[in-house]
Amino acid sequence: MRIGWIGTGIMGKSMAGHLQAAGHDLFVYNRTKEKARPLLENGATWCATPSEVTFNSEIVFTMVGFPRDVEEVYLGENGILTAAGPCRVIIDMTTSRPDLARSIAEIAMSQGIASLDAPVSGGDIGAQEATLAIMVGGYKKAFDEVDHLFQIMGKTISFMGKPGAGQHTKMCNQILIAGTMIGVCESLLYASKTGLNEDAVIDIIGKGAASSWCINNLGRRIAQKNYDPGFFVEHFIKDMGIALQEAEALDLTLPGLALVHQLYIGVKAQGHGRSGTQALMLALKNLNGDF
Amino acid sequence: MRIGWIGTGIMGKSMAGHLQAAGHDLFVYNRTKEKARPLLENGATWCATPSEVTFNSEIVFTMVGFPRDVEEVYLGENGILTAAGPCRVIIDMTTSRPDLARSIAEIAMSQGIASLDAPVSGGDIGAQEATLAIMVGGYKKAFDEVDHLFQIMGKTISFMGKPGAGQHTKMCNQILIAGTMIGVCESLLYASKTGLNEDAVIDIIGKGAASSWCINNLGRRIAQKNYDPGFFVEHFIKDMGIALQEAEALDLTLPGLALVHQLYIGVKAQGHGRSGTQALMLALKNLNGDF
Numbered sequence: 001m002r003i004g005w006i007g008t009g010i011m012g013k014s015m016a017g018h019l020q021a022a023g024h025d026l027f028v029y030n031r032t033k034e035k036a037r038p039l040l041e042n043g044a045t046w047c048a049t050p051s052e053v054t055f056n057s058e059i060v061f062t063m064v065g066f067p068r069d070v071e072e073v074y075l076g077e078n079g080i081l082t083a084a085g086p087c088r089v090i091i092d093m094t095t096s097r098p099d100l101a102r103s104i105a106e107i108a109m110s111q112g113i114a115s116l117d118a119p120v121s122g123g124d125i126g127a128q129e130a131t132l133a134i135m136v137g138g139y140k141k142a143f144d145e146v147d148h149l150f151q152i153m154g155k156t157i158s159f160m161g162k163p164g165a166g167q168h169t170k171m172c173n174q175i176l177i178a179g180t181m182i183g184v185c186e187s188l189l190y191a192s193k194t195g196l197n198e199d200a201v202i203d204i205i206g207k208g209a210a211s212s213w214c215i216n217n218l219g220r221r222i223a224q225k226n227y228d229p230g231f232f233v234e235h236f237i238k239d240m241g242i243a244l245q246e247a248e249a250l251d252l253t254l255p256g257l258a259l260v261h262q263l264y265i266g267v268k269a270q271g272h273g274r275s276g277t278q279a280l281m282l283a284l285k286n287l288n289g290d291f
Numbered sequence: 292m293r294i295g296w297i298g299t300g301i302m303g304k305s306m307a308g309h310l311q312a313a314g315h316d317l318f319v320y321n322r323t324k325e326k327a328r329p330l331l332e333n334g335a336t337w338c339a340t341p342s343e344v345t346f347n348s349e350i351v352f353t354m355v356g357f358p359r360d361v362e363e364v365y366l367g368e369n370g371i372l373t374a375a376g377p378c379r380v381i382i383d384m385t386t387s388r389p390d391l392a393r394s395i396a397e398i399a400m401s402q403g404i405a406s407l408d409a410p411v412s413g414g415d416i417g418a419q420e421a422t423l424a425i426m427v428g429g430y431k432k433a434f435d436e437v438d439h440l441f442q443i444m445g446k447t448i449s450f451m452g453k454p455g456a457g458q459h460t461k462m463c464n465q466i467l468i469a470g471t472m473i474g475v476c477e478s479l480l481y482a483s484k485t486g487l488n489e490d491a492v493i494d495i496i497g498k499g500a501a502s503s504w505c506i507n508n509l510g511r512r513i514a515q516k517n518y519d520p521g522f523f524v525e526h527f528i529k530d531m532g533i534a535l536q537e538a539e540a541l542d543l544t545l546p547g548l549a550l551v552h553q554l555y556i557g558v559k560a561q562g563h564g565r566s567g568t569q570a571l572m573l574a575l576k577n578l579n580g581d582f
Contacts, residue, residue, distance in 0.1 A: 098485070121496075121499050121500060121501070122499060122500075123500070126499075133495055133496075133498065133499055135495055156495060156498060158491065158494065158495045160487060160488075160491060160492075160495075161486065161487065161488075162486075164485075165485075165486075165487060168481070168482070168485040168486075168487055169482075169487060169492055169495060169496070171481060171485075172478045172479070172481055172482045172487070172492050172496055173478075173495075173496040173499075173500075173501045174501075175474060175477050175478040175481055176474040176475060176477075176478040176496055176501040176503075176506060177474065177500060177501045178474060179470050179471060179472070179473040179474020179475065179477060179478070180470060180471045180474045180501065180503055181470070182470040182473075182474075182547035183466060183467040183468065183469060183470020183471045183473075183474070183547065184467060184470065186466050186467075186470060186545045186547050186548055187463045187464075187466040187467040187470070188463070189543070189545070190459070190462060190463055190466055190534065190538060190543065190545065191459070191460075191463045193538075193541050193543050194389070194455075194456075194459040194462075194537075194541070195452065195453075195456075195459075196451060196452065196456060196459055196460060196463070197451075197452075200449065200451060201451075201460055201463050203449065204424055204426055204447060204449045204451075204460060204464075205412075205424075205460070205463055205464040205467055207424065207447060208412050208413060208417075208424055208464075208504065209412060209413075209414070209464075209468060209504050209505065209508075209522075210412070210464045210465075210467040210468045210471065210504070211503060211504045212467075212471055212502060212503030212504070212505070213499065213500050213501070213502045213503070214500065214503070215467060217500075231500075243481065246485075247481060247484075250484050250485070251579070252480070252481065252484050252579055253578055253579060254477045254480070254481065254575075255550060255554070255578070256470075256473035256474065256477050256547070256550060256551070257477055259546060259547060259550055260547070263546070284545075287544055287546070288542070288543055288544060289542075
């Protein structure tokens with residue numbers, strides 16, 4: 001199958017690589033060509049613009065950074081939707097704005113192209129090992145047509161409903177992590193302030209009703225003062241910002257999320273935008289005159 | 292062994308029952324005698340006051356409701372510490388104030404009695420099935436002496452350090468749950484507001500980095516609008532209040548916990564003090580004019 005891929009960063013490079021390894025012909029565009037080199041060396045065709053990708057491909061995937069990048073790649077000059085060609089389905093796997101996903105779906109539909117929003121969770125390791133969770137919104141028929149491609153990149157693939165529903169599901173995931181992370185960090189801060197051994201505390205509270213992936217993985221890193229990124233603070237700030245914007249548009253107040261978002265802005269202000277999300281601990285320490 | 296047990300509510304009744312079933316002689320006191328009946332029918336000896344329990348027992352356990360009950364049972368008129376007798380170790384399993392645990396330990400020590408604070412997690416089911424986690428603070432020698440009794444009531448037994456350390460560890464557990472629960476409820480509120488199926492969302496976000504016991508258990512109950520108690524809102528408010536008081540005494544600000552505590556007070560104000568902790572959802576709905 002002739003497949004277009006736009007965005008060959010840490011995640012995109014691995015995901016596109018799985019499609020290539022499965023025998024598909026790739027047509028690739030990235031802002032920095034250098035990052036696409038491994039795919040090109042394995043036989044992918046370089047395209048000078050997103051529209052050139054669309055012109056050559058039956059199905060186009062995008063995995064870029066921020067909603068503004070999604071907007072540019074789809075709707076900008078030489079964007080995906082400016083090209084005619086054989087393209088039938090376009091799929092944005094970036095975590096982006098649900099309302100943008102809906103706009104793109106409408107514009108695409110008017111050109112006879114079906115659009116899917118399909119953000120993922122699982123991080124760079126999930127991308128490398130093809131174990132991503134993929135949350136899909138859009139037209140069911142289009143989903144059924146490309147499901148076999150999702151299966152190559154991920155483990156848990158869920159069709160969630162109409163355009164934007166994939167992005168909304170990803171927002172649910174991020175809102176849940178935000179709450180869990182404030183619990184993890186405040187719990188371990190209290191532990192360290194009261195003289196408890198953080199690892200011994202995790203050994204016991206990491207089972208039972210308080211247990212979570214975050215306490216048992218990121219909590220352990222906090223105990224080691226290891227703030228290396230699994231997922232960047234600045235990307236998490238982006239995601240929470242999208243959720244808060246969308247919630248406000250729906251007249252929905254989410255006070256916990258708003259608080260955590262503010263604290264993460266503080267983490268970034270401390271120079272930790274490219275640290276892992278467990279660096280929330282540093283904002284709480286800072287707030288307590290302990291940093 | 293002659294064992295005293297004070298407090299035969301939902302949790303205490305099951306826990307004392309395991310000791311009795313293991314062949315120990317129980318000396319029992321409870322504010323409402325009726326609730327001790329199953330133990331008495333199985334051969335336990337009724338005592339008219341806490342001091343009568345101490346007078347008859349080598350080891351005394353307490354499992355009462357609030358810190359004020361702990362204070363009364365240990366330090367009040369006819370309290371545990373007013374009696375002479377063979378008692379060597381006293382163990383409070385109530386979730387209570389760490390500073391109160393330290394005071395009791397000091398007073399007891401001056402009478403030659405070792406005190407342990409040993410709150411639990413695992414709820415009524417954990418108590419029934421003897422699968423509790425038990426977090427112990429106090430004197431290591433006393434812990435070693437009674438560890439075999441903890442093993443009869445629980446599955447994960449951890450010695451955490453000096454007097455109060457058991458209570459502090461339980462506070463870490465509750466702080467972690469508080470954060471996780473605001474994440475769970477805001478995530479599912481966003482899901483329902485954006486038209487997603489809550490169970491379908493849990494199916495996907497309940498694995499991976501956002502996963503927790505709370506989303507996979509209490510989240511499911513929320514999806515069914517089931518607010519039956521596993522753990523009472525009013526007890527959780529008590530626990531968070533203790534953690535916030537103790538944190539303030541340490542000059543420690545925990546903004547996430549403070550927010551969640553306030554929201555739970557709202558849940559109680561809505562008449563849900565005896566609902567389960569997942570009723571936090573109702574305060575968030577109420578806040579959004581949706582209840």
